[in-house]
Each structure stands twice: as structure tokens, then as C-alpha cells.
Amino acid sequence: MDDPEKRIPVLCLGPKGSGKTTLLKKLQNAEGIDNTYSPVPTIGTNIYDIYYLNKHGKKQMMSIREVGGEMAPLWHNYLDGVEKVIYVVDTSNLCQISAAAVLLYTLLAEPRLKSAKFILVLSKMDAAYRQMRNEALLMLQHTRLSTELSNAPTLLEASPLTGEGMEQLKAALCDTKIVSTF
Numbered sequence: 587m588d589d590p591e592k593r594i595p596v597l598c599l600g601p602k603g604s605g606k607t608t609l610l611k612k613l614q615n616a617e618g619i620d621n622t623y624s625p626v627p628t629i630g631t632n633i634y635d636i637y638y639l640n641k642h643g644k645k646q647m648m649s650i651r652e653v654g655g656e657m658a659p660l661w662h663n664y665l666d667g668v669e670k671v672i673y674v675v676d677t678s679n680l681c682q683i684s685a686a687a688v689l690l691y692t693l694l695a696e697p698r699l700k701s702a703k704f705i706l707v708l709s710k711m712d713a714a715y716r717q718m719r720n721e722a723l724l725m726l727q728h729t730r731l732s733t734e735l736s737n738a739p740t741l742l743e744a745s746p747l748t749g750e751g752m753e754q755l756k757a758a759l760c761d762t763k764i765v766s767t768f
């Protein structure tokens with residue numbers, strides 16, 4: 587397990603199996619992220635180095651720390667110095683969404699994350715699961731969060747398997763214009 591003291595500005599959280607590892611691997615432009623890809627559950631944490639072009643066209647590296655869903659009771663150890671939180675919710679698993687919402691609200695109320703930017707990723711937005719999008723947003727009370735919170739999460743719909751939403755996620759992370767050739 588990595589050292590929680592090591593400052594990594596971007597944290598990727600969400601319930602187990604919500605698709606964090608798959609999403610971050612795809613952000614790294616890893617090969618073979620398709621229907622045959624079967625990641626192992628993250629026991630502990632993983633750090634992913636992501637390369638991107640900044641607004642001056644220069645290649646830069648950003649580190650993102652994933653903390654496995656199994657580690658939810660220990661997430662609070664990793665919040666110091668965090669500037670951005672990618673919160674991944676599995677749209678195909680409506681049974682898990684209420685629990686995901688409670689964990690999200692706890693993070694939004696966390697004083698150490700008061701000025702952090704939240705990116706709420708509805709994952710597994712493959713065609714088969716798209717129909718569940720509205721139910722998922724309702725269960726997360728997304729409309730209420732957007733109107734009542736100053737640090738309301740930015741909503742993104744993504745599927746690492748189809749590539750949907752990946753450029754938007756990169757752009758939201760890098761505060762840079764969308765770059766199509768990377």
C-alpha cells in the first residue's frame with residue numbers, strides 16, 4: 587500500500603467494482619481495454635501517471651490515486667492536499683447507488699475537500715446501461731446537489747470500453763481544452 591502522506595492531488599473514489607481501475611487504465615491509453623478486459627479488485631491503492639497536453643501544447647504528467655472501494659472506511663486517510671476527486675458510480679448497478687450516494691455526500695461535506703473540484707462519473711455507460719442513467723441521477727439526487735452546493739460535482743458520462751466521455755474527463759482533469767490528437 588502506498589504512503590498516504592505522499593501528496594497526490596487527484597483522488598479516484600467510488601464503491602467497489604464501479605469501474606475506477608478500468609477508467610484510469612483507459613485514461614493512460616492502455617491497450618486492450620475492451621469487453622475482454624477483467625481487472626482485479628483494487629486491494630489498497632494504485633497510483634496512475636497520466637500524460638496530457640497542457641494549454642500551451644506541452645506534455646505534462648499528472649498522478650491520480652485510486653483507493654479501492656473495499657477501502658471506503660479508510661478513504662479519509664487520503665484526503666489531505668487533494669484538489670480534485672473523480673467519484674465513479676456504476677450506472678448498471680442500481681442496488682449499489684444509494685450506498686454510493688451516501689459516501690459521496692460524506693465526501694462533499696468533508697472540510698478538507700471544501701475547495702476540491704468533484705467530477706461525478708457515471709461509468710459503464712455502454713448502450714445496454716444507458717437507459718438507467720436517469721434513475722441513477724435521481725438516486726444520487728444530482729439536481730438537488732447542483733442547486734444547493736457551491737462545490738456541486740461536474741457530471742460526466744463515460745465508458746472506457748467504448749471511449750465515450752474520456753476526452754471530457756481528461757479536459758476536466760487538466761483544465762485544458764479538449765485535445766483530440768494525443
Ligand SMILES: Nc1nc2c(ncn2[C@@H]2O[C@H](COP(=O)(O)OP(=O)(O)OP(=O)(O)O)[C@@H](O)[C@H]2O)c(=O)[nH]1
Nearest residue numbers: 602603604605606607608627628654655710745746
Ligand atoms: N460494461 C462495462 N463494464 C465495465 C466498464 N468499466 C468497468 N467494467 C467492469 O466492471 C468490473 C469492475 O471494474 P474495476 O475497474 O475493477 O472497478 P473498480 O472500481 O476499480 O473496483 P475496486 O478496485 O474493487 O474498487 C470489471 O469486471 C470491469 O470489466 C464499462 O465501462 N462497461
Ligand SMILES: [Mg+2]
Nearest residue numbers: 606607627628
Ligand atoms: Mg480498482
